[in-house]
Amino acid sequence: MDVRERVVLITGASSGIGRELARQLAGRGARVALLARTADRLRALAAEIDPTGPRAIAVPADVADRAAVDAAVSATVSHFGRLDCLVNAAGVGYFGEVARMPMDAFDRVVKTNVYGVVNCVQAALPHLRERRGMIVNVSSGLAKRALPFLTAYAGTKSMLNGLSDGMRLELRRHRIHVLNYCAPETDTEMAAHTLHEPGAEMPPVRRGRPVGRVAARIVRAMEAERREVVEDPMFAIMGVLAPRLLDSIFYRVMVKRYARD
Ligand SMILES: NC(=O)c1ccc[n+]([C@@H]2O[C@H](COP(=O)([O-])OP(=O)(O)OC[C@H]3O[C@@H](n4cnc5c(N)ncnc54)[C@H](OP(=O)(O)O)[C@@H]3O)[C@@H](O)[C@H]2O)c1
Numbered sequence: 001m002d003v004r005e006r007v008v009l010i011t012g013a014s015s016g017i018g019r020e021l022a023r024q025l026a027g028r029g030a031r032v033a034l035l036a037r038t039a040d041r042l043r044a045l046a047a048e049i050d051p052t053g054p055r056a057i058a059v060p061a062d063v064a065d066r067a068a069v070d071a072a073v074s075a076t077v078s079h080f081g082r083l084d085c086l087v088n089a090a091g092v093g094y095f096g097e098v099a100r101m102p103m104d105a106f107d108r109v110v111k112t113n114v115y116g117v118v119n120c121v122q123a124a125l126p127h128l129r130e131r132r133g134m135i136v137n138v139s140s141g142l143a144k145r146a147l148p149f150l151t152a153y154a155g156t157k158s159m160l161n162g163l164s165d166g167m168r169l170e171l172r173r174h175r176i177h178v179l180n181y182c183a184p185e186t187d188t189e190m191a192a193h194t195l196h197e198p199g200a201e202m203p204p205v206r207r208g209r210p211v212g213r214v215a216a217r218i219v220r221a222m223e224a225e226r227r228e229v230v231e232d233p234m235f236a237i238m239g240v241l242a243p244r245l246l247d248s249i250f251y252r253v254m255v256k257r258y259a260r261d
Contacts (some may be wrong), residue, residue, distance in 0.1 A: 001134055001177070001222055004029035007080040009073065011090035011120055014041035016188030017138060018089035020215035022056070023049065028219065031055045033076035033083075035069075035120075037062050039191055063090045063116030064108075066123070073123040083127035085222070088117045089138040093153045093190060096197025097259075105195045106152060113156035114222060117163060125176075132175035136222060139162045139182045144236035145246065148254045149200070157182075168227060177225050184231035186214045200258060 008025050011017030014036035022032045026049045034042040034056065042058035049056035057079050059072035071228045077083055093111045094105055121135060128135065143161045146154035164180035171178060187208035214231075221229045230236060238246045 001085070001225055003085075003219065004224060006030045006084040007033070007076065007082055008085040008087060009033040009035060009059070009076050009083055009120075009124060011035045011116070012138070013045065013089070015039045015193070016089075016190060016211060017183060017186060017218075018087070018215055019045060019091060020211045021087060021218055024215045025104055030085075031189075033057050033059050033072070033080070035059050035061050035063070035072050049129055060171040063088075063119055064111035067185065069116075069119045069123045073120075073127065077127055083133065084122055084131045085121055085134040085136065086124040087136040087138070087218075088127065089136075090116055091138065091190075093150065093194035093202065094196065095149055095153075095194050095202035096200045098150065098151050100197055101152060107203070108195060109152055109156055113153070114159050115162075117160060128176050129174045132176045134179065134225075135164075135167065135171070135234050136179045136181060136218065137169055138218070139164070139178050139180055141182050141184055141230065141232050141235065143150060143182055144230065144233070145239040148250055153194075164228070165227055165244065177227075179221055181218050181221060181230045182228070182230040183214055184209050186211055192196045199260065 003025055008030045010018050010022050010032060013034035022034055026032050034045055036042055039058060039060035042060055046056040046058045059075045061068035061072040063069060079183045092109055094109045135230045137160055139160045141159040142150055142154035143157035161180055164178050168178035188211050190202050191202045196202055
C-alpha cells in the first residue's frame with residue numbers, strides 16, 4: 001500500500017509506537033487521525049505534524065468505549081472524507097501473577113487490548129470496505145510465548161494474533177488487508193504505564209529497540225502488505241524446538257527473581 005494521501009486512524013497515538021508511527025506516516029504523505037485518551041498530547045502531536053491543521057487531527061477516545069470510538073471514527077471521516085487504514089496500537093500491560101491479579105486490572109487489560117481492537121475494527125469497517133483498506137494490529141512477541149508475570153498481557157496479545165489471522169480471511173472478500181505486527185521490546189513509556197501488582201512494579205525496559213526503528217519497520221510492512229511480522233522470534237522458535245529448556249530459562253530469569261512468596 002502506498003501510504004501517500006491515505007487517511008490513517010492510529011490508536012495509541014499519544015505515546016510510544018503509535019505516536020512515532022503517526023509522525024513517520026505523516027512524513028511519507030499520509031493524513032492522520034490521532035486517537036488515545038490524553039487529548040492534550042494528541043493536540044500537541046497534531047500541531048507538530050501539521051501546524052495548519054488539515055493533515056492531522058486529534059480524535060480523543062477510550063478504545064474500550066464503543067460510543068467514543070464511533071464518535072472518533074465519525075470525526076475522522078467528516079474531516080478527511082474517508083478512512084483508508086486503521087492502526088490498533090493502543091495497549092496496556094500488566095506485571096504480576098495471574099493468581100493474585102485484581103479483576104479490575106484484568107478487566108482494564110482485556111478491555112483495552114482485545115475489546116478495544118474489536119471496537120475500533122467494527123467502527124471503522126464500513127469505511128474501510130469502501131476504500132479496500134488496511135488494518136494493522138500491533139501485537140507482541142510475547143503473543144507467541146508468554147513470559148511469567150506478563151502472562152495476562154501476553155494472553156491478550158495471543159488473542160489479538162488469533163483475531164488478526166481470522167479477520168484476515170473474513171475480510172479478504174472485501175479486499176481489506178490485515179497486518180499483524182508482533183513488536184519487539186521497544187523503548188517507550190510502556191513500562192511506566194503498565195499496571196502492576198502492589199509491590200511488583202515492572203522493571204524498566206533496558207534493551208528496548210529505538211521506537212523510531214520499530215515504527216519504520218511497521219511502515220515498511222504496511223507498504224509491502226505483509227501479513228505478519230514477528231520481531232525477535234527466538235522465544236517463539238525455542239518454544240517449539242526446546243520448550244522445556246525455555247521453561248527453565250524463564251523460571252530462573254523471571255520467577256526466581258520476582259516471585260514474592
Ligand atoms: N514497548 C514495548 O516493549 C512493546 C512490545 C511489544 C508490543 N507493544 C505494544 O505496542 C503498542 C504500543 O505500546 P507502547 O510501547 O507505545 O506503549 P505506551 O508508550 O505506553 O503507549 C500506549 C498507548 O496506548 C494508549 N492507550 C492505552 N489505553 C488506552 C485506552 N483505553 N484507549 C485509548 N488509548 C489507550 C496510550 O494513550 P493514553 O494513555 O493517552 O490513552 C498510549 O498512547 C501496545 O499495544 C503494546 O502492547 C509494546
